[in-house]
Amino acid sequence: MSNAPLLEVRGLNAWYGESHVLHGVDLDIREGETVTLLGRNGAGKTTTLRAIMGILRRREGVIRLRDKDLLALPLHKVAQAGIGYVPEERGIFASLTVAENLTLPPNVSDGGMSIDEIYTLFPNLHERRSSQGTKLSGGEQQMLAIARILRTGAKIILLDEPTEGLAPVIVQRIGDVLIALKERGMTILLVEQNFRFARKVADRFYLMEDGRMVNSFPGHELDARMDELHEVLGV
Amino acid sequence: MAVGTQYLAEQPRLRTTSFVLGGVALAALLAAPFFFYPIFLMSILCFALFACAFNLLIGYVGLLSFGHAAFFGGAAYFTAHAVKVWGWEPLSGILLGAAGAAGMGLIIGFLAIRRQGIYFAMITLALSQMFAFICLQAPFTHGEDGIQGVPRGHLLGIIDLNQPHAMYYLTLAIFLFGLFAIWRIVNSPFGNILKAIRENERRAISLGYRVDRYKLGAFVMSAALAGLAGGTKAIVFQFATLTDVQWQMSGEVILMTLLGGIGTMIGPIVGAGLVIALQNYLASSQFPVTVLIGIIFVICVLLFRRGIVGEILEFMKRKPKGTA
Amino acid sequence: MSTIFGIPTPALYGQILIGLINGSFYAMLSLGLAVIFGLLRVINFTHGAQYMLGAFAAYLLLTYAGISYWPSLVLAPLLVGAVAIVIERFMLRRLYGLDPLYGLLLTFGLALIFEGAFRHWFGAAGKPYAPPAQLTGALNLGFMFMPIYRGWVVAASLFVCLGTWLLIEKTRLGAYLRAATENATLVQAFGVNVPLLLTLTYGLGAALAALAGVLAAPIYQVSPLMGSNLIIVVFAVVVVGGMGSILGAIVTGYVLGVLEGLTKVFYPEASSIVIFVIMAIVLLVRPAGLFGREE
Structure with a gap:
C-alpha cells in the first residue's frame, strides 16, 4: 500500500442544472483502501460518485486517478481509466440475460476476475445465467451489479448503497463479498447508510452534509463517535 | 406568446408600443391592396391564418400535428363543392368548410391523442395521408384535376367578390376574426389549462383535469380554424386541389410556424409571409423550392429553434436586464 | 380455372406475392426506423429519402460507372451509410x-433537400433499372408463375431481417445496443463509447434503407419521390407494431404487406388506405401497438 492517493478529489463543485450541489469536496483514497461516505439523504453522497464518474457533467475542481486528470475526459474514458461504477438503482438491463449483463462492461485492464472466478464467488448467477437480468431477486441483482464490475479489472469501485432495501441475510452476504474483495486488494469507495454494515468493511469514513465534507476519521473511531454521528445523521 | 404576453403585461411602456405597432399593422393591412397584388396578399393572409391555427396546437398544447393539410385542403374541397355544385353563398360555403374540418379534426384528433409526442406526429401524418388518398379517389374531388372554376359569387348575395378589393377585405376580415378567436382561446381559462398540460401533463392529470378532452378540444378548434383558412383560399383562388391535402403542405405550415416562432402570436404570420414571398420570388427562378424549404428547416432546427419572432422577444427580454 | 371466393387463384396468389414484396420493404424500413428510434430517440424522416438514395446510387453506378447490380448491393448502402454518418456527427x-x-x-428537412435536389437533377419521372441477368425469367411453382427477381427480393429481405435480428439479439455489439436503448448513460459509464455507437447505429439504419432501395430498383422504377409516400405507410406500420420490439416491426411489416395485397383482390378501392385503417383500429383497441409497451 503506497501513500500517494490512488484517487484524489480537490475542491470539487458540481451543479444540477442551475442548482449548486457540491461545494468544494475533498477526498482521498489510497490503493487497497475502503472508504465510506456517510450522510443524510440529500447530503450529496450519490452526487459525489456521479460527479467523480462524470455522469454529472457540470463540474469544477480536480479529480485525479494516479496522475490522470479525469475531469476533462468523456464519460466512457473515465471508465476506461479504471473506475468501475455500481449505481444505486443497480442498473441491470432487462433486455439482456444475466450472462450478457455480466459481460457487458468492456475490460479496462488485465487484472479483472475471470468469469469462472465470478461464478465461484456468486454461484446463484451461474445457475441463472440465461434468465432475463431483471428477473433476478433484488439481492441477486445487486450481486450481478458488483460482479460485472469485478470482471473489468477496474482499479477502484464506486459502490452506491449496495444494501439498500435488502434482507439482513443478503446484506450479510454482500458484506462477505466486500471483505473478500478487500483481501484481494480492491479499492472501494462506498456510499452507505447502514452503519453496522459499513463498520465491518470501511477503513475510513467521510461525513457529508449539504454538499460539503464536514469530517473524516479512521474506521476504528466509529464506535467512539457514535453519538456525534447520530446527531449529524439524525438516525 | 406565453412568454410574450406576460412580458408585455409587466412592461407598460412596451404594452403601449405594441398597441401602437398593432394599429400601424392594421392600417398597413387596410392600405396594402393599393400597393401590392391583392391575390398575393390574400394568399399570405390565408396561410398566415393556417399557420396561426397550427400554432394553437404546437405552441400552446405542445402537440405537433403533421397532418394539418387534411383540414386546410379538406375544407377547401368542402367549400368549393358547396359553392360550385350546390350554389351556396361564399361565406356560408367557407363556414361549411370550417365545420367540415372541425368534424375531421374530431375524428383524427380522437385517434391521435391516444398516443403522445412523436407518435402523435406520425399518426396525424398517416391519417392525413389516408385522407389524401381518399381525395384522390372520391368522385366529388375530381382526382388529379381537383375542383376547378369555383365562382366567387356575391357575399351575402350583395357584394361582388370578383372585385379584387372586395375579396381582399373579406379575407382580411376572416383573418382578423381567426386571429381574435385564437387570442381569446389562448387567454381564456381553457387556454391556461392547455398551457398547464404543455408544461406538465402528469401534474395536470393529477390536478383532476380530463387532459384528453382538453387536447381534443384544442385539436378540433385548431382544425376548424385551419379549415376557415382553407375554405377562404378555395374562394380566393377559385379551386381546390390535391396539393393542399398532401403531406408537403403539412410540412410547409410547420416550417412557417417554426421559422416565425412557435408559441408566439405573430410568429406564424411572419413565417407565412416569408415563405409565401420566397416561393413567389423563386417561382421565376431555376432554384428548386423544395430544397430551399428543406434548408430553412435544417437551419431553423439547428440554429434558432425559437424562430425569428421568438429570438427577437428573447433578445428584448434580456436587453433591459443588461441596461438596468 | 379454379377460384376462391370467386377470385381466380392465380390472381390471388399473384397479389399475395406482391403483398409479400411490399411487406418486405415495410419490414426492412420499419426495422431500421425502430433500431434508430430505440437508441437515438429520433424518428428518422430521412429514411424514405435514404431508400431512394440507395436506388439512385445503384442506378447511377450502373449508368455512369458500369457497375452492375451485385456490387451495388454492397456499394450503395456503404455510400448512403457514409452520408448518414456525416449527418449524425454534424447535425x-x-x-x-x-x-x-x-x-x-x-x-x-433533410428528406426535402435530398428529394428536391434529385427531382431537380433527374426529373420526377421514374427510370427503369433492369434486374441482373441471373434473376430474370419466371419460375413455375405449379400453382403460379413467379418472376425470379420477386422471389429473390422476398428471400433477400427475410435474410436481411433475420441477420439484423441476430446481430441485435446474439452479438456483443447487439448487447451494447440493447443496453444503451435502456440506459445509454450507464452503458457509457461502463466504458463503452456510446457516441460512436449512436453514429454507427444511424449509419447502419440508413444503410439498411439503402439496401432496400437497391432491391426495389428493378421492381419499382427509380424516382426521386419513391421514398416519400412509402415512408408515411411505414410510419403507420411502426405505429401498428409499436417500436418496442425488433421482431414485432419485422412481423408487422410482412403481415400488413400481405393484407394490403389481399385488399387489392377483394376490395381494390381500399387498397391504398387499408394500412391506415388498420392503424386506426389498432389505436382504438391497443393504443401502444401490437408489440409495444406503454411508454
Whole structure:
C-alpha cells in the first residue's frame, strides 16, 4: 500500500442544472483502501460518485486517478481509466440475460476476475445465467451489479448503497463479498447508510452534509463517535 | 406568446408600443391592396391564418400535428363543392368548410391523442395521408384535376367578390376574426389549462383535469380554424386541389410556424409571409423550392429553434436586464 | 380455372406475392426506423429519402460507372451509410437531449433537400433499372408463375431481417445496443463509447434503407419521390407494431404487406388506405401497438 492517493478529489463543485450541489469536496483514497461516505439523504453522497464518474457533467475542481486528470475526459474514458461504477438503482438491463449483463462492461485492464472466478464467488448467477437480468431477486441483482464490475479489472469501485432495501441475510452476504474483495486488494469507495454494515468493511469514513465534507476519521473511531454521528445523521 | 404576453403585461411602456405597432399593422393591412397584388396578399393572409391555427396546437398544447393539410385542403374541397355544385353563398360555403374540418379534426384528433409526442406526429401524418388518398379517389374531388372554376359569387348575395378589393377585405376580415378567436382561446381559462398540460401533463392529470378532452378540444378548434383558412383560399383562388391535402403542405405550415416562432402570436404570420414571398420570388427562378424549404428547416432546427419572432422577444427580454 | 371466393387463384396468389414484396420493404424500413428510434430517440424522416438514395446510387453506378447490380448491393448502402454518418456527427448529435420532435423536423428537412435536389437533377419521372441477368425469367411453382427477381427480393429481405435480428439479439455489439436503448448513460459509464455507437447505429439504419432501395430498383422504377409516400405507410406500420420490439416491426411489416395485397383482390378501392385503417383500429383497441409497451 503506497501513500500517494490512488484517487484524489480537490475542491470539487458540481451543479444540477442551475442548482449548486457540491461545494468544494475533498477526498482521498489510497490503493487497497475502503472508504465510506456517510450522510443524510440529500447530503450529496450519490452526487459525489456521479460527479467523480462524470455522469454529472457540470463540474469544477480536480479529480485525479494516479496522475490522470479525469475531469476533462468523456464519460466512457473515465471508465476506461479504471473506475468501475455500481449505481444505486443497480442498473441491470432487462433486455439482456444475466450472462450478457455480466459481460457487458468492456475490460479496462488485465487484472479483472475471470468469469469462472465470478461464478465461484456468486454461484446463484451461474445457475441463472440465461434468465432475463431483471428477473433476478433484488439481492441477486445487486450481486450481478458488483460482479460485472469485478470482471473489468477496474482499479477502484464506486459502490452506491449496495444494501439498500435488502434482507439482513443478503446484506450479510454482500458484506462477505466486500471483505473478500478487500483481501484481494480492491479499492472501494462506498456510499452507505447502514452503519453496522459499513463498520465491518470501511477503513475510513467521510461525513457529508449539504454538499460539503464536514469530517473524516479512521474506521476504528466509529464506535467512539457514535453519538456525534447520530446527531449529524439524525438516525 | 406565453412568454410574450406576460412580458408585455409587466412592461407598460412596451404594452403601449405594441398597441401602437398593432394599429400601424392594421392600417398597413387596410392600405396594402393599393400597393401590392391583392391575390398575393390574400394568399399570405390565408396561410398566415393556417399557420396561426397550427400554432394553437404546437405552441400552446405542445402537440405537433403533421397532418394539418387534411383540414386546410379538406375544407377547401368542402367549400368549393358547396359553392360550385350546390350554389351556396361564399361565406356560408367557407363556414361549411370550417365545420367540415372541425368534424375531421374530431375524428383524427380522437385517434391521435391516444398516443403522445412523436407518435402523435406520425399518426396525424398517416391519417392525413389516408385522407389524401381518399381525395384522390372520391368522385366529388375530381382526382388529379381537383375542383376547378369555383365562382366567387356575391357575399351575402350583395357584394361582388370578383372585385379584387372586395375579396381582399373579406379575407382580411376572416383573418382578423381567426386571429381574435385564437387570442381569446389562448387567454381564456381553457387556454391556461392547455398551457398547464404543455408544461406538465402528469401534474395536470393529477390536478383532476380530463387532459384528453382538453387536447381534443384544442385539436378540433385548431382544425376548424385551419379549415376557415382553407375554405377562404378555395374562394380566393377559385379551386381546390390535391396539393393542399398532401403531406408537403403539412410540412410547409410547420416550417412557417417554426421559422416565425412557435408559441408566439405573430410568429406564424411572419413565417407565412416569408415563405409565401420566397416561393413567389423563386417561382421565376431555376432554384428548386423544395430544397430551399428543406434548408430553412435544417437551419431553423439547428440554429434558432425559437424562430425569428421568438429570438427577437428573447433578445428584448434580456436587453433591459443588461441596461438596468 | 379454379377460384376462391370467386377470385381466380392465380390472381390471388399473384397479389399475395406482391403483398409479400411490399411487406418486405415495410419490414426492412420499419426495422431500421425502430433500431434508430430505440437508441437515438429520433424518428428518422430521412429514411424514405435514404431508400431512394440507395436506388439512385445503384442506378447511377450502373449508368455512369458500369457497375452492375451485385456490387451495388454492397456499394450503395456503404455510400448512403457514409452520408448518414456525416449527418449524425454534424447535425443530429446537436439535438440529443432536446424534444425528439426536433429530430423529426430536422430529418424531415433533410428528406426535402435530398428529394428536391434529385427531382431537380433527374426529373420526377421514374427510370427503369433492369434486374441482373441471373434473376430474370419466371419460375413455375405449379400453382403460379413467379418472376425470379420477386422471389429473390422476398428471400433477400427475410435474410436481411433475420441477420439484423441476430446481430441485435446474439452479438456483443447487439448487447451494447440493447443496453444503451435502456440506459445509454450507464452503458457509457461502463466504458463503452456510446457516441460512436449512436453514429454507427444511424449509419447502419440508413444503410439498411439503402439496401432496400437497391432491391426495389428493378421492381419499382427509380424516382426521386419513391421514398416519400412509402415512408408515411411505414410510419403507420411502426405505429401498428409499436417500436418496442425488433421482431414485432419485422412481423408487422410482412403481415400488413400481405393484407394490403389481399385488399387489392377483394376490395381494390381500399387498397391504398387499408394500412391506415388498420392503424386506426389498432389505436382504438391497443393504443401502444401490437408489440409495444406503454411508454
